[in-house]
Amino acid sequence: MEELGNECSLQPIGPYRYQCIIEKEKIRGLAHRLSAMETSFLLLTATDYPDEKKFELTYVFWNHVSKSLIIIKTHVSRDSPQIDTISDLFPGATYSEAEAYDLVGVDFIGNPHIKRGIFAPPDVVEKGIFPLRKDSGV
Amino acid sequence: MFKLTFVEIPIGPQHPALHEPILLRLKVDGEEVIDSEISTGYNHRGVEKLLEKNTWIKSIYISSRICGICNAVHMQTYVQGIERLLGIEPPPRANYIRTIVMELERIHSHMLLFAVMAETIGFDTLFMIVMKDRERVMYLKDLVTGNRVHADIHIIGGVKRDIDDSKKEVILKELAYIEQRVKNYKKIMHEDYTFQKRLVNVGYVSRNYALKNSLVGPPARASGIPYDIRALEPYAAYSELDFRVVMREEGDSWSRMMVRLDEIMESIEIIRQALSKLPQGSIALKTIPRVVKQGEYISRVEAPRGELIYHIVSRGGNTPYRVKVRTPSFFNVLNTEKLFIGHKLADVPVILVSFDPCISCMERVLLIEDKDKLRYLTLKQLSRWQPK
Amino acid sequence: MKLSILKEALTNIIKKPITKAYPITKRDIAIPESHRGLHYVDFSKCTGCSLCAIDCPSNAIQMTKIELKLGTNPKNLYPIIDYEKCVFCYHCVYICPVKAYITTNNFELAGSPEITSLNFSMKNLQRDEIK
Numbered sequence: 001m002e003e004l005g006n007e008c009s010l011q012p013i014g015p016y017r018y019q020c021i022i023e024k025e026k027i028r029g030l031a032h033r034l035s036a037m038e039t040s041f042l043l044l045t046a047t048d049y050p051d052e053k054k055f056e057l058t059y060v061f062w063n064h065v066s067k068s069l070i071i072i073k074t075h076v077s078r079d080s081p082q083i084d085t086i087s088d089l090f091p092g093a094t095y096s097e098a099e100a101y102d103l104v105g106v107d108f109i110g111n112p113h114i115k116r117g118i119f120a121p122p123d124v125v126e127k128g129i130f131p132l133r134k135d136s137g138v
Numbered sequence: 139m140f141k142l143t144f145v146e147i148p149i150g151p152q153h154p155a156l157h158e159p160i161l162l163r164l165k166v167d168g169e170e171v172i173d174s175e176i177s178t179g180y181n182h183r184g185v186e187k188l189l190e191k192n193t194w195i196k197s198i199y200i201s202s203r204i205c206g207i208c209n210a211v212h213m214q215t216y217v218q219g220i221e222r223l224l225g226i227e228p229p230p231r232a233n234y235i236r237t238i239v240m241e242l243e244r245i246h247s248h249m250l251l252f253a254v255m256a257e258t259i260g261f262d263t264l265f266m267i268v269m270k271d272r273e274r275v276m277y278l279k280d281l282v283t284g285n286r287v288h289a290d291i292h293i294i295g296g297v298k299r300d301i302d303d304s305k306k307e308v309i310l311k312e313l314a315y316i317e318q319r320v321k322n323y324k325k326i327m328h329e330d331y332t333f334q335k336r337l338v339n340v341g342y343v344s345r346n347y348a349l350k351n352s353l354v355g356p357p358a359r360a361s362g363i364p365y366d367i368r369a370l371e372p373y374a375a376y377s378e379l380d381f382r383v384v385m386r387e388e389g390d391s392w393s394r395m396m397v398r399l400d401e402i403m404e405s406i407e408i409i410r411q412a413l414s415k416l417p418q419g420s421i422a423l424k425t426i427p428r429v430v431k432q433g434e435y436i437s438r439v440e441a442p443r444g445e446l447i448y449h450i451v452s453r454g455g456n457t458p459y460r461v462k463v464r465t466p467s468f469f470n471v472l473n474t475e476k477l478f479i480g481h482k483l484a485d486v487p488v489i490l491v492s493f494d495p496c497i498s499c500m501e502r503v504l505l506i507e508d509k510d511k512l513r514y515l516t517l518k519q520l521s522r523w524q525p526k
Numbered sequence: 527m528k529l530s531i532l533k534e535a536l537t538n539i540i541k542k543p544i545t546k547a548y549p550i551t552k553r554d555i556a557i558p559e560s561h562r563g564l565h566y567v568d569f570s571k572c573t574g575c576s577l578c579a580i581d582c583p584s585n586a587i588q589m590t591k592i593e594l595k596l597g598t599n600p601k602n603l604y605p606i607i608d609y610e611k612c613v614f615c616y617h618c619v620y621i622c623p624v625k626a627y628i629t630t631n632n633f634e635l636a637g638s639p640e641i642t643s644l645n646f647s648m649k650n651l652q653r654d655e656i657k
């Protein structure tokens with residue numbers, strides 16, 4: 001756990017669970033370190049907070065060596081929701097990022113599978129709305 | 139001179155069990171697959187929006203109906219997360235009853251997949267025999283929870299029904315029968331010529347591939363990764379029960395099926411232990427809480443197909459703010475789209491079934507030859523495909 | 527081993543089929559007593575608290591005014607279950623504070639003339655049915 005210390009400080013939030021909050025630019029550096037450490041990607045959640053004008057992204061990784069859960073939280077602004085992809089380092093994250101794009105509208109730069117219509121039904125795609133946003137009216 | 143044949147597998151969206159409609163495009167040269175691609179048109183995301191619009195208590199029953207086969211584990215994950223956010227613990231007897239119901243579900247789900255695999259390779263007799271035995275497990279589930287498929291036994295703070303002594307006796311008797319039958323099936327897997335030829339060395343997954351692509355459940359355990367949430371982050375009554383994490387090193391379809399059969403044996407042992415150690419006491423709290431404080435929690439449970447994660451965000455109030463559901467088939471099926479390359483066309487259904495997607499909706503295969511002739515095939519016909 | 531599966535297949539040819547021809551052989555179906563079947567309210571116990579209607583996940587319970595004047599229910603509001611919407615999760619049965627729900631294991635509901643629980647409840651009170 002000490003290797004992640006200078007990029008983000010991991011706080012324990014439960015037995016074998018660590019969390020840290022970082023800026024979105026640091027995600028690739030962090031992903032580089034994690035991919036060298038026998039870690040699997042588990043989950044990516046995109047949550048809409050319209051009153052704070054941001055989308056919060058939660059990445060969850062599992063480290064097989066220390067058997068602990070690593071939760072990384074970052075946020076992108078609602079007006080320009082873009083962040084770098086980690087799908088080249090973690091191929092398991094490809095479809096999770098595609099889903100976050102299709103349903104919330106966060107753009108992952110560099111992910112080749114990003115397109116509308118993979119998950120959302122066709123009539124929603126035609127109207128151009130992102131269903132899981134709070135103001136989508138679905 | 140090769141002939142490019144496109145095989146498209148359209149899957150209809152109406153399916154009650156957890157399944158995403160997927161289109162599997164295979165580019166085939168003669169008999170060998172040279173490229174594969176999956177495109178999906180998910181339809182269960184409507185559930186995440188639905189969970190945001192309903193109260194906590196109603197949303198428990200909605201989460202149970204995401205999947206037909208693993209409905210008790212979906213309820214367990216969700217209710218576990220809500221109980222953690224509230225800071226309450228269900229009584230010990232409720233934990234044991236929840237464990238028994240989830241293990242019964244694991245047994246019948248694995249038996250179903252074994253029957254489907256037998257049918258895919260052409261062993262129809264074994265399919266019928268396994269389904270006949272599986273009916274006994276469904277009867278046990280009906281006895282304990284009130285319904286063959288949807289358990290609906292969880293409530294925030296406990297369970298709704300109890301197990302009395304007469305039910306215990308029936309359960310133990312049926313489990314003894316099932317154990318004998320599963321020992322038979324394991325012998326068939328070891329000795330039968332058809333299983334050896336069709337499953338061994340087909341769909342090899344290395345340990346590194348499983349790590350990088352986040353495979354979970356029996357496919358990961360069959361490649362040498364000891365990834366079982368029941369042992370890593372024990373929930374319900376698993377911290378007090380003694381069981382073994384089933385693991386193999388070979389990484390092919392045969393070992394994936396053997397892992398599942400061994401897990402049935404382990405589940406039978408777990409149920410026997412839980413029944414003998416069932417503590418006395420109440421099965422639920424007196425009043426059901428309706429409002430959850432602010433907070434978020436990531437809840438993980440071992441479903442029959444792999445690891446199921448729910449990410450629950452609450453901002454006070456009586457409805458959830460955001461619930462993210464990540465089912466095991468999402469990674470197991472989507473991330474293995476390139477695994478078919480290099481295999482014969484008849485191996486494709488075998489590999490697909492060994493990853494345990496919900497197979498009943500993947501029945502039609504559309505074969506397009508020379509861009510003009512169209513033919514519909516079932517997966518069973520595809521598994522016996524021979525080029526002209 | 528291969529012989530035993532052959533033997534089993536051959537004996538299955540001689541035995542009766544496991545599958546039961548359901549509508550014809552009705553009596554043989556093994557349904558446990560505690561199967562979640564048709565349920566309705568005992569109006570003599572209901573207090574009109576409406577918890578079942580509030581919590582129903584499929585909104586299948588309607589609280590209706592029926593002038594029964596039974597004393598336990600001052601507002602005379604009684605729950606009626608619409609079986610076409612009900613998913614038989616039995617949350618209503620569990621949450622009722624006075625345990626007013628009567629449960630059966632009757633699962634043969636398709637095509638029956640009653641689609642709500644109203645007349646089952648009225649018959650239970652030994653009153654006339656309401657059309």
